[in-house]
Amino acid sequence: MTRKEKEQIRTDFFRLHSHDHGFASVAVRPEKGGGHYIDVGTTEGLELEESYHGLPVRMHSVSPAVNAVQAPNQSA
Amino acid sequence: MGPGSKVYPAGRDRWGQGHAVGSFGLPVVRRGEKEQLMLTAAHVVGSLSTAHDETLTEVLLGEGVAVLPSDPTIGRVLASHPEDPCREIEVDASVVSAEPGVSFNRVIREAETSRRPRDLNDLPEGQDLVVFKRGMNTPGLTEGLLDTTPSSLAVELPRSDGTAVRRDYLRGYFVTGTEENDPFARQGDSGSVVVDEDDCVLGLVVALRISDPTNPHPQDPAFVVAITDVLEALDLELTGPDRPCTLC
Numbered sequence: 001m002t003r004k005e006k007e008q009i010r011t012d013f014f015r016l017h018s019h020d021h022g023f024a025s026v027a028v029r030p031e032k033g034g035g036h037y038i039d040v041g042t043t044e045g046l047e048l049e050e051s052y053h054g055l056p057v058r059m060h061s062v063s064p065a066v067n068a069v070q071a072p073n074q075s076a
Numbered sequence: 077m078g079p080g081s082k083v084y085p086a087g088r089d090r091w092g093q094g095h096a097v098g099s100f101g102l103p104v105v106r107r108g109e110k111e112q113l114m115l116t117a118a119h120v121v122g123s124l125s126t127a128h129d130e131t132l133t134e135v136l137l138g139e140g141v142a143v144l145p146s147d148p149t150i151g152r153v154l155a156s157h158p159e160d161p162c163r164e165i166e167v168d169a170s171v172v173s174a175e176p177g178v179s180f181n182r183v184i185r186e187a188e189t190s191r192r193p194r195d196l197n198d199l200p201e202g203q204d205l206v207v208f209k210r211g212m213n214t215p216g217l218t219e220g221l222l223d224t225t226p227s228s229l230a231v232e233l234p235r236s237d238g239t240a241v242r243r244d245y246l247r248g249y250f251v252t253g254t255e256e257n258d259p260f261a262r263q264g265d266s267g268s269v270v271v272d273e274d275d276c277v278l279g280l281v282v283a284l285r286i287s288d289p290t291n292p293h294p295q296d297p298a299f300v301v302a303i304t305d306v307l308e309a310l311d312l313e314l315t316g317p318d319r320p321c322t323l324c
Contacts, residue, residue: 003201007226011246014228015164018244027227030202063287065231065299067119067243069096070212070264072084072143 001028001036009053013038022046024062028055077150078181080210080217080268082138083116083172085127086149091236095127096120097138099211099268101280102189103180104171104312112180112315114151114172115306116267117282122156122170124243135172138212150178157309164244168282169306182316184210185217187275190319194276196249196302199224206273207251209281209298211265220251220260220298222270222278229299231283247305249279250297261298263289270300276321277303277314 006028017023017040025041038055040048041062048057077100084097098120103112114135118124121135133153136143151172158165174180182189185208199205204221211218226247233241251270253260261268261281270279279300287293307313 006201007247010226010228014230014244014246018228018230018242023230025227025229027225029225063285063296065229065283065285066263066289067117067124067231067233068261068263068266068281068284068298069098069120070262072094072097 006036009038009055013052017048020046024065077137077178079184080212082212082264083121083135083150083267084138084143085121085125085132086134086136087127087130087132089126089236090129093236094143095125097143097212097264098266099264101267101269102182102277103315104307105315107311107313112174113154113312114174114180115269115280115312116170116172117280118156118158118168118170119282120170120267121172122153123158123160124156124165124168128161149175151175155310163242164246166246167301167306167309168245169280169301169310171310171312184208184269184271185275188316189271189314190274190276190321191314191316192276192319192321193303193307193314194272194278194321195304196224196278197226197304201225207270207278209261209265209268209270211261211268211281213262213264215258218253218258218260219255220253222249222251222300224249229283245282245299245301248282248299248301250299252297253294255294257294259292259294259296259298262292265298269303272321274321279303280306
């Protein structure tokens with residue numbers, strides 16, 4: 001699978017699910033035995049399809065993401 | 077001032093609160109020009125910050141632990157990518173002009189950064205790359221491992237009025253700290269740049285995954301966008317010695 005194909009699958013899958021509650025991140029990763037899978041980070045219970053474009057979808061729990069700015073009245 | 081200096085927008089947000097603070101990344105120039113400009117994240121001072129609601133474009137330098145009315149103006153926002161607030165984000169970067177008398181260094185570790193960027197989007201995927209960043213938080217310089225597999229990330233931002241803003245970053249890279257006590261980045265490190273062991277610039281810190289905001293865990297990863305995407309989007313070039321990246 002080319003880099004461009006992986007990029008397309010990742011962004012399509014991200015756009016498809018980015019409105020789902022608990023959906024946090026996605027990457028297309030290589031399988032140890034060959035091939036690729038879709039690695040989905042979720043912040044809470046989320047049910048997704050088992051495969052997408054022939055790639056298995058696997059989920060793991062992650063912490064929520066925020067922009068890395070600091071409130072102005074906090075000490076640095 | 078230099079990489080990791082604390083920067084923030086002048087004025088107050090629509091709720092009367094001061095704007096959040098972030099980090100100065102690195103000096104840059106417009107392609108083919110010589111005037112030194114400052115690079116940081118758009119959600120720190122530009123289109124994605126709460127200052128975008130206001131007419132002020134001034135950027136202040138935070139000189140102490142707390143922000144003060146006496147903090148000096150160091151420049152004005154010239155351009156951001158995206159130009160206006162939006163949900164789907166490709167880059168998240170702003171370029172800021174420098175007031176007369178403001179000068180910069182570009183030392184993140186010990187040597188000046190190279191003017192040749194290293195393209196994260198060209199690296200073999202599935203590898204861990206040793207990287208560094210200097211941000212506004214103690215200890216400033218931190219080390220981490222960058223996962224070269226690109227990811228898409230959703231960020232949710234609670235606002236003062238109880239609503240939340242969602243940002244969808246289409247492509248970036250996670251960096252996990254390698255130090256025992258400190259995560260790679262903390263809140264306030266947005267806008268700081270990431271370099272490799274050759275002091276070639278790779279990316280710009282934009283987000284964090286935080287397990288407990290009051291007690292960051294050393295393994296909380298940061299999320300960075302590729303510097304080559306930032307430079308292309310804003311038509312910028314790095315400055316500094318024309319030194320090749322031997323790790324490429």
